[in-house]
Amino acid sequence: MVVVRSNSAAAPPTPWSSGLAEPSIHPTAYAHAFSNIIGDVRIGANVMIAPGTSIRADEGTPFVIGANSNIQDGVVIHGLEQGRVVGDDNEAYSVWVGDNTSLTHMALIHGPAYVGDDCFIGFRSTVFNAKINNGCIVMMHALIQDVEIPPGKFVPSGSIITSQHQADRLSDVQPADRKFASHVISINDSLRSGYRCADDIACITPLQNANEANELAYQGATPLGLPGMDSSGLDSPIHAETIDTSNTMYNRNNLKLHPDVINNVRRLLAQGYRVGTEHADKRRFQVSSWMSCSPFNSNNEGDILNSLETCLHEHSGEYVRLIGIDVNAKRRVLETIIQRPSDQPGQSEIRSVSTSFSSTGSAPASVASAGSELVTIVRQLINQGCKVGVETADKRRFQTSSWTSCGQIESQSEGAILGAISDCIANNPDGYVRVIGIDPQARRRVSEKVVHRPGQPIGAASSGGTSNSFSSGGNGNKSYGGGSASSAVLSVDAIEAITRVVAQGCVIMTEFADERRYKSNAWETGGQVAGNSTAAIVRSLESIINERPKSYIRVIGVDQKAKKRVAEKVIHRPAK
Secondary structure, X not given: OOOOOOEEEOOOOEOOEOOOOOOEEOOOOEEOOOOEEEEOEEEOXXXXXXXXXXXXXXXXXXEEEOOOOEEOOOOEEEEOOOOOEEOOOOOEEOEEEOOOOEEOOOOEEEEEEEEOOOOEEOOOOEEEXXXXXXXXXXXXXOEEEOOEEOOOEEEOOOXXXXXXXXXXXXXEOOHHHHXXXXXXXXXXXXXXXXXXXOOOHHHHHHHHHHHHHHHHHHHOOOHHHOOOEOOOOOEHHHXXXXXXXXXXXXXXXXXXXXXXXXXXXXXXXXXXXXXXXXXXXXXXHHOOOOEEOOOOOOOOHHHHHHHHHHHHHHOOOOEEEEEEEEOOOOEEEEEEEEEOOOOOOOOOOOOHHHEXXXXXXXXXXXXXXXXXXXXXXXXXXXXXXXXXXXXXXXXXXXXXXXXXXXXXXOOOOHHHHHHHHHHHXXXXXXXXXXEEEEEOOOOEEEEEEEEEOOOOOOOOOOOOOOOOOOOOOOOOOOOOOHHHOOOOOOOHHHHHHHHHHHHOOOEEEEEEEOHHHHHOOOOEEEEEOXXXXXXHHHHHHHHHHHHOOOOEEEEEEEEOOOOEEEEEEEEEOOOO
């Protein structure tokens, strides 16, 4: 049989490569006709190249894709002219992808890049100038740049890993994660076989017969492989007591769901919102990496409550949360944890400290007063594995940077942390309140952010900065003379941060971005800010802001000896 190959072609002649190298595709691999493979790309045995992929070894070259790997729809693999990685054969490559690895939909691998054996790169994740060692799992929408990920590490969805310190602190892959990645590999191997056989009757007939046999076996098998469970996936006695499949009304005679859960569902449906659920084991809960339960395909209250109870049973021993979704605005209006690992299977409960609402939802005052910026700050710190603290100071102590703790926050729950911060603000309405992030392993502060000032309405987060505040570099109670400079342009937060960085012996640099570059975090590097004192640097920055009023401007603290950034802060935003 002749297998239809992709649009493969030789690399174009360039000053750095004139050899017109062509792809090399193993006979057992399958490359879809709607994929593009250009240049010196070496594809191993049993590889699956899905439609819509772009693999171009026309600038950086060569590429290797190892045996049994799958490259899914929309994946882009490219490389820079400069920069190489060392493959497992000790040769230099622009991009190396190992054996049994899955690059999922819309992932971007941009060389120089190395992805080892048995890895999983999630939807829309990006790997650039980085090495991901064997057995790693990268979830969705992650960025990995300028680092080496140790073997067997788990990267949660949405992570931005751009420093080696972050990479070294990642948690290990768990058996359930490995099972999921292996399942993806097996599915794509079946797709490869199916595509290859699609036009060959002699080839496809055995597969069709095997599928029919599997379907018959499935119909007579116990679902999920769990003993004592009927076709609903639930223990038969519980199923009979709580769910009547012939009646969509929820059986309240054997109430399992907490009344507040039922009321939340009713309120969401009455307001026209969609209802959903998510679950997480203890490790995923700590990094806020939730997974969706089966979607609710009905807006009927009874159907949703029955499905919700099923979800609680299926994920007993895990965290489960209820979410409300405004479909038109494409945002969440409610997130509330209704089950924890210590709860009895299927027995939901509402706890005030575990409830987390979006800024537009109707949260308790202690949480809703936090403000969207504060919620963002806390979520970033939690996702980085940091502990969160809160401190306060009156006007006199603020001038000498002599802060007092509002009490230790033991919980890593977002709701509990926001509640503690809101309580501190409520108890100190005429003082300053700041949130601190603490790296528990390095035992140092990594960020400080003032979130309340005297006279500011309670619940309005302090303006003039972002959660990417400067690192304190050590003892946050040390005075650096922050009152020695003032400005009508820069915020007090910015001046304090500059003062701390100058006191550490670091230099101040600038970066600029227009609206488009700011949204994509693609900053343009400026120069070093003139001045050897805080006052002189502030005057220089005022001039820069006056020259570029329509740009986003951020300052960078650079440790010249260690040749690394120690801090960054946005000090100016264009007027809307």
